[in-house]
Amino acid sequence: MGRTYIVEETVGQYLSNINLQGKAFVSGLLIGQCSSQKDYVILATRTPLKQEQNENPKHPKAVLDNLDEEWTTEHANQVSRMLPGGLSVLGIFIVTTLELASDFQNALRRLIFAMEKSMNRKRLWNFTEDEISERVILHICSSTKKISCRTYDIHDPKSSAKPADWKYQNGISSSWLSLECTIHLSIHIPLSTTSVSYTLEKNTKNGLIRWAKQIENGVYLINGQVKDEDCDLIEQLLSSDHRSTATVQICSGSVNIKGAVRCRSYIHNNRPKVKDAVQAIKRDILNTVADRCEILFEDLLLNEIPEKKDSGKEFHVLPHRVFVPIAGSTVTLCDYKFGDESAEEIKDHFIEMLDHTIQIEDLEIAEEVNAACLTSSINSEPSLNSTNEEQPEQPIRRTIMVTIQQHTGMIAAFAVAVLAAGISFHYFSDGETQ
Numbered sequence: 001m002g003r004t005y006i007v008e009e010t011v012g013q014y015l016s017n018i019n020l021q022g023k024a025f026v027s028g029l030l031i032g033q034c035s036s037q038k039d040y041v042i043l044a045t046r047t048p049l050k051q052e053q054n055e056n057p058k059h060p061k062a063v064l065d066n067l068d069e070e071w072t073t074e075h076a077n078q079v080s081r082m083l084p085g086g087l088s089v090l091g092i093f094i095v096t097t098l099e100l101a102s103d104f105q106n107a108l109r110r111l112i113f114a115m116e117k118s119m120n121r122k123r124l125w126n127f128t129e130d131e132i133s134e135r136v137i138l139h140i141c142s143s144t145k146k147i148s149c150r151t152y153d154i155h156d157p158k159s160s161a162k163p164a165d166w167k168y169q170n171g172i173s174s175s176w177l178s179l180e181c182t183i184h185l186s187i188h189i190p191l192s193t194t195s196v197s198y199t200l201e202k203n204t205k206n207g208l209i210r211w212a213k214q215i216e217n218g219v220y221l222i223n224g225q226v227k228d229e230d231c232d233l234i235e236q237l238l239s240s241d242h243r244s245t246a247t248v249q250i251c252s253g254s255v256n257i258k259g260a261v262r263c264r265s266y267i268h269n270n271r272p273k274v275k276d277a278v279q280a281i282k283r284d285i286l287n288t289v290a291d292r293c294e295i296l297f298e299d300l301l302l303n304e305i306p307e308k309k310d311s312g313k314e315f316h317v318l319p320h321r322v323f324v325p326i327a328g329s330t331v332t333l334c335d336y337k338f339g340d341e342s343a344e345e346i347k348d349h350f351i352e353m354l355d356h357t358i359q360i361e362d363l364e365i366a367e368e369v370n371a372a373c374l375t376s377s378i379n380s381e382p383s384l385n386s387t388n389e390e391q392p393e394q395p396i397r398r399t400i401m402v403t404i405q406q407h408t409g410m411i412a413a414f415a416v417a418v419l420a421a422g423i424s425f426h427y428f429s430d431g432e433t434q
Helices: 009-016 060-065 069-081 105-121 200-216 274-302 343-354
Strands: 004-008 025-034 039-046 088-096 134-141 147-153 165-169 176-191 219-222 238-241 245-268 313-317 320-325 332-337 373-389 397-406 409-419
Touching (some): 025 245, 039 088, 039 343, 069 274, 069 332, 069 343, 105 147, 147 165, 176 200, 176 274, 200 245, 200 274, 200 373, 320 343
Parallel strands (some): 088 134
Antiparallel strands (some): 025 039, 134 147, 245 373, 313 373
């Protein structure tokens, strides 16, 4: 039996209102959340056209066969940055003319695999064995409005299409639990005599990969004891026990990431489990730190700012996170802005990427003070520096507070204790002070 997609009715209205206006097709992304029983779709957004793209091709069939994988994949990468923990790009939709109804499968199959491969390359986390690996392709005929819904297993390049159910339902976007926290980063990445010659971007990414393993390998306890990960989320108190020990190595420099980052994730309230909450908040932590660094390096490249390898020290402020509400939904998406970017630029980028209008006054800048920054320094002579390995010894205790809310109000507050040396975390809910 194929998968079932429960779809917000506003998504159906959005898809029905798409007008080809002489084009052979319009394609875009489907956004939502996977679960073991069914998937939830809360948003659809068309892929913007390239400026040079011909909007009225003479040979529409050839254009469809050569669907621009690179452009659509880049759109998927940009949109995935704008999704909080728990939400992801579930697949793609395409609206075509009647004569092209049967001429899209091969092109879209290649596209769905190319998109997932590109997004996966940027992640600091890996899929779990029991995680849903099917992604959806929705085809809509512009004249008959007939829908065809199929899925592919993106972990199996040889997989064939499976039929899936596409069901509209009102109120999907208001049935979510919100998990929020602020993490105070202090990530220290020592540079060996070899890695000191690498680019700042490469050293940072290598360091974040090691840091991500510490986040992923944390052992989460319930009320101080190991509990079944399938326990009901609402009734549980989460804690974590992760231990590490310091080692010493000779270093010729270091990269440091410090400051506050705001994390937010969403879980559909249809009997969520502890493991769902843990996974969502972990991945939002990993995604938002990695995305900020990637955006910084893209900005440096775009503005042709050279690395200061000979000056000894380098300092960069990472972009702030900005949360953006979706009309008619309790879910917020996000974007990132540097200090010199205006709210109008964020609004324009949001409209371009997600094809939805927002109000500037609704923008929520997550980190007003103590913004995260990245620094690097090169020592004139190698020195001893401590790093962290994942071996048990004397841990340093940090407390995490994760606030979980529903659209009807606060549901519960979860105190999470993390034991970690070398990388310090402190999460707190709104209204709590350090």
